[in-house]
Amino acid sequence: MGRHIASWLLARGEEVVDVPPRCTARVRQLSRGSGRKNDRIDAAAAACVAALQGDAYPLQPEGPTDALALLDERRTNISQARVRAANQLHSLLRALLPGGAPRELSATKAETLLATLTPTGVVEHTRHQLATELVAEIRDSDAKLKANAKQMAELVARAGSTLPSVPGVAAIAAARLLAHTRHPGRFPTAAAFANYAGTAPIEIASAEHTRHRLSRRGDRQLNSALHIVAITQARQPGSRGHTYYTGKIAEGRTPSEAQRCLKRRLASHIWRTMIADERHRTCRASPGGHSGATLTSSAAGTTPNADSSDQSLPGPAEPEPTVSRPPG
Numbered sequence: 154m155g156r157h158i159a160s161w162l163l164a165r166g167e168e169v170v171d172v173p174p175r176c177t178a179r180v181r182q183l184s185r186g187s188g189r190k191n192d193r194i195d196a197a198a199a200a201c202v203a204a205l206q207g208d209a210y211p212l213q214p215e216g217p218t219d220a221l222a223l224l225d226e227r228r229t230n231i232s233q234a235r236v237r238a239a240n241q242l243h244s245l246l247r248a249l250l251p252g253g254a255p256r257e258l259s260a261t262k263a264e265t266l267l268a269t270l271t272p273t274g275v276v277e278h279t280r281h282q283l284a285t286e287l288v289a290e291i292r293d294s295d296a297k298l299k300a301n302a303k304q305m306a307e308l309v310a311r312a313g314s315t316l317p318s319v320p321g322v323a324a325i326a327a328a329r330l331l332a333h334t335r336h337p338g339r340f341p342t343a344a345a346f347a348n349y350a351g352t353a354p355i356e357i358a359s360a361e362h363t364r365h366r367l368s369r370r371g372d373r374q375l376n377s378a379l380h381i382v383a384i385t386q387a388r389q390p391g392s393r394g395h396t397y398y399t400g401k402i403a404e405g406r407t408p409s410e411a412q413r414c415l416k417r418r419l420a421s422h423i424w425r426t427m428i429a430d431e432r433h434r435t436c437r438a439s440p441g442g443h444s445g446a447t448l449t450s451s452a453a454g455t456t457p458n459a460d461s462s463d464q465s466l467p468g469p470a471e472p473e474p475t476v477s478r479p480p481g
Contacts, residue, residue, distance in 0.1 A: 163214045170209035172199045213336060217312045221305065222332035225374070228301045228325070235294035242287040245280050260292040314430050316423065320392050321385030326378050330423060333375040337428050343421035351376040352420045354413065367413065376416075379423070383416045394419070 159169045177198040181190065184198070203209035242263060247253035249270055254263065267288065272281040306324035309317065309331065316327035340346040347353040351371025357364050386394025394415055401411035 159212055160215060163212060169212045170203050171212055172202045172209050176202045210339065217308050218331050218335050221308055221328045222335075224301055224305050224308070225329050225332045228298065228305075231294055231297050231301065235291060235298070238287050238290045238294065242284055242291065245284045245287070249277065249280055249284065260288050260295060263288045263291070312430075313434055314427070316426055316430075319382070319423065319426065320389060320394065321382040322423075326381055329374060329378040331427070333372050333378070334424075334427060337424060337431055340424065343424045346424040347417055347420040349375070350379060350420050352379055352413070352416045354417070379416050379419055382423075383412055383419055386419070387412065387415060 159171070162169050177195060180198040180201050181194060184194070239258065243254060243258065246258075246263070246266065249272070250266065254266055263284070267281060267284055270281060272278045302325055305328040309324055309327050312331065314327055314331060316322050316330060317324055322330070334346070337346070340349065344353060348368075349371055351368050351373065353368060354365035355368050357366055383394070386392050387398040389395050397418060398411050398415050401414050402408065406414065
C-alpha cells in the first residue's frame, strides 16, 4: 500500500519521505498513548521522526534502476523454470537411454538424442512425448533469457553506467548491482554500502582476542553479484583483483578469507564507481554544470588497493607548505 501511494504522489510532483517503522515504534513507546497504534498515532509518530530526528529518507520517482530490478527478477524466475525443466528432462532421459544423458545438456543435444530413440509401448511413448515438450520449454527459456540480457544491456548503457568497464562485471552483473543498489548516494560511505551488501565482516572480541566472522545479513542478491565478480577477478591472472587475492594468500589467509577480503574491496570500488557515474549525470543534467569537469576518484582503477574503504571520494590535493631556509 505504501509503495503505490508513494509512487502516485511522486508522479504528481509531491515530496515524499520514507520513515522506518522501527523509528515510529520508539516514538509510540515514549508517547502518552502507551504504545497504542492507529492511523492518527502513526501519522503523528512519522511526522515527529521526519521533522525532529532526521531519520526520514527522501524518495525519488521510479527510474531505470526500477526497470532493471523488474528485469532481474524476471530473469531469476526464467532461470529457475529452466533448471526445473532440465532436471525433469534428465530424469526422463535416464529411463529412455542407458546411462542417461550428459550432464551439460542443451536443447539441441537433447533433441538429437530423442531423434535416435524408437519408443515401444505406451509408457515409453509418454516419456518421449514429455521429453519433447520439455526440450521446447528449454529452448523457449533460452530465447527469453537472451532477450532479457539484451534488454538489460540496453538499459545499463542508457543509464550511462561505467560498471561494465570493471573487469568481471558483465552487463547482467552490472544490471543486478544497479537494480539492488538503486540510489548509491543514499549510502554516506563505502563502509555503509558494504554493510548493506553483506560484505563487511562482523568483529567479535573476547578476552583480548579479536576475530572477524562472515556476515549473513544484507541484500543477498547484491552479495551474490559481488561474489560472482570476485570469483571472476580472482581467476584472471594479471588483473589487480588476482594480485590482491594472491597477496592475501601469501599473507597466510585461507582461500575463503582472501575471497571475502576481495569482495570487501570490490564493494568499495563499485560504490565509488556508481557515485562517480551519479555525479557525472548530475553535472550533465544541471544547467550550471561544467562540461569539462572531471570526477577523479579511486574508482579509476579496476580494484582499489587502499584499505581506507570507508573514506569518501578524494578531493583535490592541497599544495605542500614551503619552508624557506634562513640565509647564511
